[in-house]
Amino acid sequence: MPDLSTIYQIISYILPFECLKAGFMQQAMIGLILLAPMAAVMGVQVVNFRMAFFSDAISHSAFAGVALGLIFSVSPHWTMPLFGLLVGLAIMAVQRKSTLSSDTVIGVFFSAVIAFGLAVVSRDRSVARDMQRFLYGDILTISNNDILFLLILFIALLIFQILSYNRLLYIGINPTLAKAHSIRVATYQYYFAGLLSLIVMFSVWAVGVLLVTAMLIVPAAAARNFARSAGAMFWWALLVSLTSAITGLIISAQDWANTATGATIILVACLWFMISVIFSFIRRDSVS
Amino acid sequence: MNKPDLLDKYADTAVSFESVTVEREGILILDNVTAMVPRGGCTAIIGPNGAGKTTMLLALLGEIQYKGFIHATCNINGRCSRIGYVPQRLTFDRGMPVTVTEFLAMGIQKKPLWFGVRNDMQKRSLAHLASVKSEHLAKRKLGALSGGEMQRVLLALALQQEPELLVLDEPASGVDFQGEYIFCELLDGLRKEKGFTQLMVSHDLATVTHHATHVICLNHKVAAQGPPRQALTNENLTAIFGMHMGMVDSRSMPDGSAICSGPCCSKDQDA
Numbered sequence: 001m002p003d004l005s006t007i008y009q010i011i012s013y014i015l016p017f018e019c020l021k022a023g024f025m026q027q028a029m030i031g032l033i034l035l036a037p038m039a040a041v042m043g044v045q046v047v048n049f050r051m052a053f054f055s056d057a058i059s060h061s062a063f064a065g066v067a068l069g070l071i072f073s074v075s076p077h078w079t080m081p082l083f084g085l086l087v088g089l090a091i092m093a094v095q096r097k098s099t100l101s102s103d104t105v106i107g108v109f110f111s112a113v114i115a116f117g118l119a120v121v122s123r124d125r126s127v128a129r130d131m132q133r134f135l136y137g138d139i140l141t142i143s144n145n146d147i148l149f150l151l152i153l154f155i156a157l158l159i160f161q162i163l164s165y166n167r168l169l170y171i172g173i174n175p176t177l178a179k180a181h182s183i184r185v186a187t188y189q190y191y192f193a194g195l196l197s198l199i200v201m202f203s204v205w206a207v208g209v210l211l212v213t214a215m216l217i218v219p220a221a222a223a224r225n226f227a228r229s230a231g232a233m234f235w236w237a238l239l240v241s242l243t244s245a246i247t248g249l250i251i252s253a254q255d256w257a258n259t260a261t262g263a264t265i266i267l268v269a270c271l272w273f274m275i276s277v278i279f280s281f282i283r284r285d286s287v288s
Numbered sequence: 289m290n291k292p293d294l295l296d297k298y299a300d301t302a303v304s305f306e307s308v309t310v311e312r313e314g315i316l317i318l319d320n321v322t323a324m325v326p327r328g329g330c331t332a333i334i335g336p337n338g339a340g341k342t343t344m345l346l347a348l349l350g351e352i353q354y355k356g357f358i359h360a361t362c363n364i365n366g367r368c369s370r371i372g373y374v375p376q377r378l379t380f381d382r383g384m385p386v387t388v389t390e391f392l393a394m395g396i397q398k399k400p401l402w403f404g405v406r407n408d409m410q411k412r413s414l415a416h417l418a419s420v421k422s423e424h425l426a427k428r429k430l431g432a433l434s435g436g437e438m439q440r441v442l443l444a445l446a447l448q449q450e451p452e453l454l455v456l457d458e459p460a461s462g463v464d465f466q467g468e469y470i471f472c473e474l475l476d477g478l479r480k481e482k483g484f485t486q487l488m489v490s491h492d493l494a495t496v497t498h499h500a501t502h503v504i505c506l507n508h509k510v511a512a513q514g515p516p517r518q519a520l521t522n523e524n525l526t527a528i529f530g531m532h533m534g535m536v537d538s539r540s541m542p543d544g545s546a547i548c549s550g551p552c553c554s555k556d557q558d559a
């Protein structure tokens with residue numbers, strides 16, 4: 001097991017809350033501090049690429065991923081991200097080759113992975129109870145190994161974003177234009193789809209299948225309202241997601257709230273979004 | 289064919305289309321199109337709506353599948369390594385917060401835009417905007433530009449590629465008088481200075497006769513091609529547009545060359 005105790009000490013120093021004394025809460029906090037910015041930054045591009053439905057389909061393939069693990073008796077920790085990655089790349093490939101509209105392609109994949117997951121789960125009642133965990137997410141049971149994996153993913157994503165943030169924006173504006181101006185559009189799209197699939201699968205752990213898309217989209221949507229430039233959009237998305245994750249976790253652990261962590265985080269993010277809408281209205285009025 | 293032979297064959301040709309056929313949903317959009325684009329010149333593709341002009345450019349850019357061959361040999365190495373493209377209209381998400389300066393930088397700047405646009409990059413894009421008389425747009429949001437402003441920014445973006453081949457799809461649609469001047473005279477000047485090849489689609493026969501050095505008349509097939517005087521005859525125009533186009537030779541053919549400053553107007557260029 002990797003030793004993360006120094007990080008935990010730093011956390012409890014910066015955020016001196018009673019609820020953060022417990023080990024599992026500290027782990028959850030670290031997990032969220034790693035996961036939330038990743039989801040937010042990828043979310044900026046998900047919104048630009050209009051890929052919300054894509055990420056929805058990936059998150060729903062979590063069931064099938066776990067089911068596969070059960071069939072081959074491999075830990076779902078492995079089958080879930082791997083299966084998500086596979087589905088993500090497959091959707092991207094079919095979407096690029098086919099003349100069908102992208103939501104049709106995704107819809108077909110969506111149905112297939114859901115049906116497969118349900119078919120396997122329905123054979124076994126005890127598994128069905130386990131599946132609840134994926135519906136609502138369970139960041140509080142995150143292990144040190146998960147955190148280590150998140151850390152690796154975080155670094156990979158950081159490198160990817162540093163190298164391709166500008167180019168992804170370009171592709172998001174218009175892929176034909178980007179390609180004509182010698183951007184390797186296909187390569188970027190596949191890398192993006194792969195990384196996004198992995199991040200979506202880890203977000204399933206944190207906030208559950210039902211709320212993954214929210215974790216990607218809501219900070220980016222708020223950022224769009226706040227920001228005046230593509231550079232600023234990045235920072236706003238980071239700010240919104242991090243503050244939502246931290247306050248969400250702390251609120252959910254209070255005695256008066258005692259709510260599901262994932263849902264609480266998303267609610268805080270949605271509050272941010274509402275503020276951003278008001279902000280953009282005020283700005284529009286003052287400009288015109 | 290090996291490379292030296294190829295280069296020999298295409299010595300004066302920037303792009304050559306050879307029996308290019310594009311079929312979409314069972315309809316022949318380009319039917320066995322064979323045409324060439326002379327190097328260093330301004331080639332215009334003309335034809336009615338739906339003739340396949342945009343399709344021809346997209347095939348050249350590798351954006352759609354086609355049968356046949358397209359050889360792009362802009363430079364002496366037999367390649368077109370830098371292409372500038374101005375699309376007919378840019379469909380994009382207008383809600384995206386991107387400034388014009390960022391738009392011009394995002395294809396070439398390595399440092400991620402979240403640290404801002406580099407100073408030299410800002411200067412560079414400002415210079416390119418200035419060349420299309422649009423410096424004032426630098427700080428504006430891309431989604432808030434008018435149609436003509438957008439066309440100018442797209443031209444600045446294409447020029448920023450320092451293209452060997454500049455592909456323009458109805459560049460002057462929606463731009464004002466000054467804009468038309470920019471899109472024609474400015475590009476004529478730049479082309480002479482930098483020696484790139486220009487390939488454009490245009491519906492404005494006056495522009496074509498004044499500025500093009502080579503014309504391809506297209507209506508799914510190539511009806512005619514050659515220097516404007518030879519290609520833009522009444523018979524050819526009637527053939528592709530299906531109506532009599534008498535106005536062309538009476539009003540805008542550059543016989544009284546005084547109004548025309550384009551390179552096509554001087555006699556020696558025509559030959």
Ligand SMILES: Nc1ncnc2c1ncn2[C@@H]1O[C@H](COP(=O)(O)OP(=O)(O)OP(=O)(O)O)[C@@H](O)[C@H]1O
Nearest residue numbers: 312313317335336337338339340341342343344376
């Ligand atoms: N994505 C597509 N799928 C199917 N058919 C298409 C598609 N895009 C264009 N077409 C068809 O191809 C034909 C040629 O289209 P194209 O855009 O090349 O015309 P164009 O010559 O550029 O016309 P315009 O002057 O209106 O710009 C049209 O009949 C059009 O319906």
Ligand SMILES: [Mg+2]
Nearest residue numbers: 341342376457
């Ligand atoms: Mg067109």
